[in-house]
Structure formats: C-alpha cells, structure tokens
Amino acid sequence: MEIVEVKISVIIPVYNVEKYLRECLDSVVNQTFKDIEIICVDDGSTDKSLEILQEYKRKDDRFVILQQRHSGAGAARNYGLKLAEGKYIQFLDSDDYFEPTLLEELYTRAEKFGSDLTVCSSRKVDDEGNITESRNPNSPINLDKTPLGKPFSRQDFKEDIFCLLTPIPWNKLYLKSLILDNGIEFPPINICEDIAFVHACVACAKKIVVCDNELINYRYNRPGSMATYRTHFTIDVVKSCMSLKKFLEQKGLYKELESAFIKAFKNHIRWDVAQCSDNEYKVFLEEFKNLMSDDWELFKPALRKDYITADYLKKFIGDKKVMLWGASFFIQKVLAEETEKNPNILGIIDRNNASWGKICGHYMIYPPESLYDLKPDGVIMTIWSNYEAIYPSLKEEFAQKYPEIELLPNIFEDEVVFS
Template sequence: MAEKIIKVKNTDDFHDTIAKIIISNNINFIPKISVIIPVYNSEQYLRECLDSIVNQSLYEIEIICVDDGSTDNSLNILKEFAAKDCRITVIKQENLYAGIARNAGIAIAKGEYISILDSDDWFELSMYEKMYNAALERECDVVICGFNEFDQTKHVVTSKQGVCKQFCELLIIPEEYSDKLFQITNPAIWNKLFKTSFINKFNLKCSYTKSTNDLNFTYTALYSAKSIYCINEYFINYRINSENSISLKRAKFINDWIYNLTKLKKDLIDKNLFNTFKKTYEQCVIGCGLYEYSQFKDKKDPNIKILKKGIKKLVSIKNYIKFVFKILKE
C-alpha cells in the first residue's frame, strides 16, 4: 500500500510534526487496547519486546510501532513482524525522540484504551487481559501495575517497583489523595493503561525533550482522572543498564527534567490546582531530585549545581533545605 502521511499534534510548546504510516494493520475488530511502541536503535531487544506483545492472552489489540529514525536493523525487524501479524502498524518519522514518537502513535490510535511501552523491555503475557479487565470492572481512567527492574549487566531482577504497596487494590479518587497523589507511582508512562477518551478529553501529549518526556503526561493524567486503580501485580520487565537507555545518560539531561517539572507547576497554577496538589508536587520534586542526584557518578559534576538551582525555584525554602540536607548525608 502507499505510504500515508500524518500530521502529529504535539504540546503547545512544540510545533506539529510529520510521520508516515508505511504499514497499516489489517484488523476487522475495534481494538480493546492500542499498544504504542516508540523504537530507536533497539535491534538487540526488539524481538523479545514484540514477541511478548503479539503473544498477549488478550488478542484484540492493535500494535503501533513508531520508528524514530533508527540507523540499525530495527525498522526491518518491525517489517518482519508486521508481515506475520495483521495487528501491527508501522510508522516512520525522523529522529525526534520518544515523546514525539509517542504522540504520533496516539494520533492514530483506535483502541478503547492506550498503553505506551519502551522497545527494550518485555512483558508478562497476561498483562493486557488483567489490566483491561481491571479498567472495565472499576470504570477508571488509569490502571497502574508494578514492574521488575532487570539489570542487563548482572542479568538479575534488582527490585520490584511502580506501585506504592499501600495503594494497591484501591480505587483512588485524586481529590481524596491530593497530598500524596504523585507518590502513588513512578512518573513513567509505560506501566499505565489510559482510557483513550480520557487522553483525548484532556489533550494529553508527551514533551519534545529527549529525557523525562512522559513526566507531564503521567502526572497530568493522575490529577485529571476521575479514578485510578493500582493492580498488585508486576507485569513489566524494565531493563536498566542497557546500551541505548536514556536513563544511563540522564545526568546529562538535567535541564529536561527541570523544564518538565516547571511546566507541570505552571499548568497546575494556570488551572487553579496548585494549592490543592502543592504538597504532593513538592514531595515529587524532592523525591525525583534525590533520584536524579543519585545518577551522578561524579558528585563534582557541574550539572549538580543546575539540579539544585532548579529545585530551589520549584519548592519552598523549607523543602529545599530538606533536599540539601539529604544529599549532604550521602
């Protein structure tokens, strides 16, 4: 078939972009879930990722793979899988990073729910069946699951994360948990299932930045949702210390992190919601800031000054002092 050009709407601080649908799916059902996978130079892990999606126990899904200007064999692998599975759509764009690739996938998603994954991870085969059923049973806008952190260099699961235990199996109303809403889960997009109509209603988009481009999407979804459900299972195997992982280089992108948290605060203020969510927002900044600090191997790295300066602008003096004392203890 002929390639189809799509215009991708991005956040209001970035221009619209162009992507091409080079392979369209050939399904005869309305998908229960649209699975969106940005792909950039993931040939080493891509087959394992896709195998764990095409073999999900929930069959009625569409799989939208967005090649973000890969220079390795990733695009050919996508074509290979699309030739074998009619549920796969392949989109191609220039290298604009994962956030814009995610927006391209959202632009054509037709599923009742949307899931956005990373191409170097792999997933338990019951993930979508269980998360979809949970979403229907609880009639919620967002379902969250846990993940296994898998160290690629050691080949072991180092921890289980993603959902704070005290919130598991609870139906969470954001206003009732306003003081700790952002502490329910991690800021990543990939361990969450979102209702498509909810994404469209609030015009949720990922940022154009190279790192932390899902932070605003995730937290905006949490405070905008009518209800959220945290499932007490670990469906995602999240690879750390992999060769192409942005998280390995995140200390270099500290300005992206500050930019996205600044935008989140501005959005809350503009919507007259900042006072409601101030406590959880500042706890989020401090908690995430400590994590970002831990990623610096060289504690004399000049980017640490940028990190501290950014946090000082985002939180109260009291909370900034708490942050400084905590890093001095390390």
C-alpha cells in the first residue's frame, strides 16, 4: 500500500508475543485512518515473533521492522522514535490491540485543538480478550478532575497535573516535536520507564486534550508479561521518578511542579509496593534507604505497608458497621489473610461496574448507590494509590449524597480514627 505522507508513526516494541501479535498488528492494519507507518522493534525475541513481523512486512509496505538485542520496551520505543517520520507518535504494546477508529479519533482531535498530547481511555481484557474492567473512573483518566473535550496544561493543575492521567504511554497521541524538542526519552530501566517519559510529556505539553472513549484493549497481567514479575525490580519506580525530577530541574520546572511531583512520587511508590511479597518489600526498603537517605522521612508514609494486616483492619474498624471504598489490589491481599468474615464489614464499594456483584475476600462488591440501602456507619477509603487526588472530590460527593455517613481519609494513615 502506497502512502503519500506519514501522519502518524505507530511504534510497537515486540518481545516473545507470538500468541498475541497477529491480533495486535491486525488492529493497526485495519485502522480507519490509513496514513501511517507501523514501526515494530523486535527486542531480541526467541519465539516466532520476528517471523510474524516479516510476514506482515511482505504484505504491507507501511511496516518498518527494526531489531535490537533484548534491552526492554523503553529502549525499543526510543529506537523507533529516532526513525519515526510521522507528525504524531502513537505507541502500542504488542499484546494489546486498538479499536478500529482509535487513530482517526485521536488525530481528528489533535488537529482540531492543536494539541501536543491527545488522550483516550482504555479497558482491561484477560488473556482471551474478555473484558475484565471497563469505565474505571480513576484509571487511565481521573474523571473526577480531568477536563474532557477542552485543552488544558500544567498551568491549570499545578498541584495535581501528574495525578490526572495514568503514566502509560500507549493511550496517548503525541506531537512528535513535543518529544524531540524537549529531549524526552524513556530511561534505561527494567520497569516504570513510562513514569518519567509520560509525566515529562505532560509537564511540557502546552495543550492536552482528553476524551473518555475506550479505544484500547489492555491485556492485563497476561502470563509471561513484565507485569507478572515486576516486583523483582520495584526500586525502578524510584529511579524513574528521580529521572523525572532531574528532567524537570533541567527544564526549570521543578519548583513550579514540586508539590505535584511529590504527590505523584508517593502514589507510584504505593502502587508498586502494594504488589510486593514481604521479602520483596524488605529488599525494596533497603534499596530505597540507600537511594533516598536524605528524603526518607518525606516519603515514609508512602512506604508503610508492613503493618497493614487483616488483624490490623479488624482492630481499626472495631464495632462500627463499615464499608470499604475501593477493591484495590492491596486491600484484596489484606482480605485474603482473613480466616473468617468480619461481620462489621458490610461490603466493598467500587465504581468499576465490571466488578459489581463479584466477591473480594469474603465480601460482595457494590456500586456507590448501594450506600443508600446498606446504611453503614462509615466508609473507609482503601485506595492505596492516588488517594490524595481522589479523596477531596469524594469528600464533596459524600457531603452532598451521603451526609449521614462518615468518610475516613484512608486506612493507611495510622493517625486517622473514627470520630
């Protein structure tokens, strides 16, 4: 297929994904928007991934196939960026897949608003492509705070700019000049390279436009993915955040965004620490102390995982009849430790409609409207990551809709108790 002008460069890092690769590539080939190049960077695959890439290249000359020694997704994306010819850049992970109109919808918005960064939502799917999470109000877009359909920038959200959009690279259409003119790259680490890259783009973008259409299918925690063994490299979340800090300092933006940076740093630590085993957590703490000895006290609240147990939760609740807000990954692990159901926990509230009616530990997951019927004494936030950005708007919501129900800021702040 001959193209006159490359308007979008789609960059796909590929590593040992022969099972999923055809679905991924087909979703790009069949886009309604055709003026694209498809840059696939084989990251040293040992399965048939490279053969599949070459097969697609023979059928469609929009494909560009690059190869490198196994260096990780970040390095692969950097390689693709160096050769990209499009006005815009779109990333895609090789086990995920687009909806057919993704590129057309994002390109149209980018051109209409002149945006540097154009963002859409996504849904989670399992290994077989079944939807497991849809319309999550907190990820990949914080819908409580993020403007939809109109441009904004860091100037509008200096305190929360890094808490509006989950720092994943593949649900965003980037103006290539935003990346190149600011010297933005993925840092050379095993995981969490997205944090430094995406937040740097967000900080430098003069116009960001967001829509909440779910246009990408994210295959979450598939067997063999980096996500399944990322806890081996938890310290990389710190390295990525420090890389971001260095970038902001070089751009003269750190003082302006210091509060937003610290808030985001804590959130990212919480998310990765929540997934660690006890031994992995201990290793991470030692590595963190070595890297961040001068700032240990500042980030200590975000590192407090070891004391949260099922027994702690039971003692914390006491005789109150409560519900938990948020079926977070971490609270799922805590509830799994319970030997019996706590009669004082009436259930779990979650905004993710795909989880309603499911069981977490011993408890049913309900939509927020169930608070009217269940009438708990209080609700405890059990959202481990990003709760500083979520709590203020949730507090306002409770004041308006559920004034008789007490909302606690978070189980993870040990100075907080029921009134």
